[in-house]
Amino acid sequence: MKTEKVKVEISARHLHLSQTDLEKLFGAGYVLKKLKDLSQEGEFAAEETVTLVGPKRKLENLRVVGPVRPATQIEIAYTDAFFLGIDAPLRLSGNIAGSAGAKIIGPVGEIDLAEGVIVAKRHLHINQKEADELGIKNDNLAKVKVDGERGLIFDNVVVRIKPTFHTSVHIDTDEANACGCGKVCSFGELILE
């Protein structure tokens, strides 16, 4: 068994928009405004937010993450899913076929999204060189141990390799709260067997 210190980052609920959906919500020819860069290259929190409406309740101020993508995708925690009444499945980012729908309201228009709402599977971002050094491949499952009073070992952390990735584990807010790193993000131990 090999272990390696790894950064653990928390993904709060957010959405990615297609250019078509961005224009429906914010107007023709609309371009996202960058609020701040995120840890993975090119990704940014946009100034724009929307309202997400489920069968039970709505969530306001849901942050858009840019740049635009081929398909609109909304990533929420199970806590949000129960609150909204949306039966969002656990999926890897990008795998939205048959996932849950929702209504999205923007300042100019609204969308009845047929699919695209998911709870994101926890995953490890890593580039090929570092993955090779650790002897792991894309889609491998790793374990990540987080210490502390609420310490735990996450199983089934999916390895995602891209040339631009900085090495970090992404968990959602439920997972962050469950391991007590909800306030300050932290480091964990990547366990490879």
Add this chain to the structure above:
Amino acid sequence: MKTEKVKVEISARHLHLSQTDLEKLFGAGYVLKKLKDLSQEGEFAAEETVTLVGPKRKLENLRVVGPVRPATQIEIAYTDAFFLGIDAPLRLSGNIAGSAGAKIIGPVGEIDLAEGVIVAKRHLHINQKEADELGIKNDNLAKVKVDGERGLIFDNVVVRIKPTFHTSVHIDTDEANACGCGKVCSFGELILE
């Protein structure tokens, strides 16, 4: 290492009231009405709910759990704590000295609670006979493994022994969502080393 199948139950946010506080909120001589029995002997979800108010937001319909106790205690998840703006510490039930305060609003009156708001530490309820069989003592820390797509191993599960306890692990909603047992509660594997 010894393992044992164990029931895992989810504690949603709730509060316990002292008789004094119950009367402030619901009126002189008030008696809680039982809605349904909970898994631990004598404990019940009451018909009564209150509104919990923090510096940022409020949560309505917070369920009272009976019977009344010597001191009022409010158990919320970190997700709730951030939502409300309450800096609730991670504590074992009963250990509320210096914990967070909040305002509680009932149908008759309200209370400015100085302390009593906690995030509950995950714990194992067990009776002495079963604890003896497993070779564990009160305050020992155990591990609990939950399988599935969001499988994980909870560390630092505090052993609580009482004669009336039915054996079960109690986790909060953040922890339940993090291990994917948010909808249907489940079984785990108690790991004793």
